[in-house]
Amino acid sequence: MNGGTGLSRRALPRVALVVGAAVLVAVAAWAAVALLAPPSDAQAGPARAVGAQTPAAAPTPTPTPTPTGFPENTRAYDLSGLPAVDVFAVVPELPVDDEPFAALEPLLAQPAAAAAPVFADPRGEPVAQLPQTQTYGGTVVPVVERQDHWVRVLLAGRQGLPGDGDPSQLSGWIRVSDVTLSAATQRVEVDISDRTVRIVTEGGDEELIADDLAWGTAETPTPLGRSFLMFTDVVEEFAYTRGNPLVYLSVQSPTLAGFGGQSVAVTAFHYHDQRSGPISNGCLRVPAEATARLADLPPGTPVYISE
Template sequence: MEFARIGSPGSVFGGVSPVRRLVAVSAVLLVLLLGGCSDAPSEPAPVDAATPSTARSTVDLSALPKATTFGTTPDAPSDPAPNEGTNGVVLRVEQDTAVYDSVRGKAIARLPARQFKSPTWVPIVAERGDWARVLLPSRPNGSTGWVRSESDKVHKARSRHVVNVDVDARRLVVLKSGREIGSWEVGVGKKASPTPRGRTFILASIRETVNDYSPIVLPLGTHSETFKTYGGGPGTVALHGWPDPGVFGSASSDGCVRVPADALSLLRSLPLGTLVRLR
């Protein structure tokens, strides 16, 4: 659970231990992922008081679509560099926050403070002054948006880790500070339901309480392009274990990435918001 303090790469980011708390969820929640997840009802959103630098003096957050794995943000700009990395900086959303289509632009979405009952952490892919462009967990895949990064509603940290998944080679590699610390053959989506490509992130960590295929499920901020819904949920793609080792090195899943137990043990320790590149 390592976050580095911005400006001090060697120190542990204070107060992040709750980020990696495993979330015990009910059977109703777990059956709704591409292997199972759902969302709990949230309280009505407050009005977001905008700074003078924004295009509007106030934003009614309750009128905006939610940027969650269950939501769609049709006006969100697409990721301009889906195959690139980032500098590792991630944004913690402390309160529901307005997302804009550009710096000082139009409010297009509401990014909730929690995802799957876990704190919301999203990767920053660009910065301009006191604005940050972040990856969003909503459909369509590759959605991004701008938030005010100097707001008291957010703060920054840095993840030292990157997860690279070579879909064609069916291999997952974990890097820490640019150095490989683990590499495994994995199972990926079959031809009829391929694993989506692009950069995404670890959205949450969920303790599996219904099925026995994986003790932990790590939903990502991306979705199946084949299934608009799956098991009653939104078709969220996840990293998770699998009891039959014969699937590793094969294309046999419905879009999720199936990983060996030792890979899952490492992945579950990574900070939320850690960049995952599906290539």
């Protein structure tokens, strides 16, 4: 053998195994430390409990509808001291119709009980009463405006006599809870310039029932705007009608306080032998067939008169 202190060749594999094992132990220890060490701030994620679920999104709340119009009024009223709104009534507290050529709601109203309180302003006290029935009608009325708790309607009677107040078409407010509402499916349209009378059905169908008519003179003009069919009657003593019906409207003369010895001057459709041009005291003179057709329409049917 050569001299020196070197290891024999036989010992080399054993040393290599020992060194390799030591290296493996060191790597394993480093890996264990790395696994056990907490993550750095850059790597850290939100903590989640084992078995926890993602919370469901909260439902979007549904807003409560806001009532439209004037507040509800549920008070009980003694109506015995209030004037009835009829053809003879003069009620200064009630307003006249402020949009006489505007479209109406397709609704009719009638008191659900013996009488309904009528208000000039829903925030105040009632100023009149509308009976459920009365001799000359006027109790089924067209609706001008519909709210949740109130309806504004056209009414018979007058705010004042000509010269003392405005005799135009009356209106007023009634609580929805005090009326029965029904559909208004037809209206009457009178065009004085064209000399025509038509019945128009909701949806657009038109029926021409007169292609000539008579209307009021300059001194006693036919009232223009919207009104409604109030009452139909056959009055045999009115010989000029030839036994045909008179169909009375809710509106009265703008210039006459009364007529024929009565305290009213109601506009009406009626037959007359002379029925063309501005020759009447305000009434609309039409053929017999037209009066019969108008008499078939229900009370409260809206009427529009234009020139």
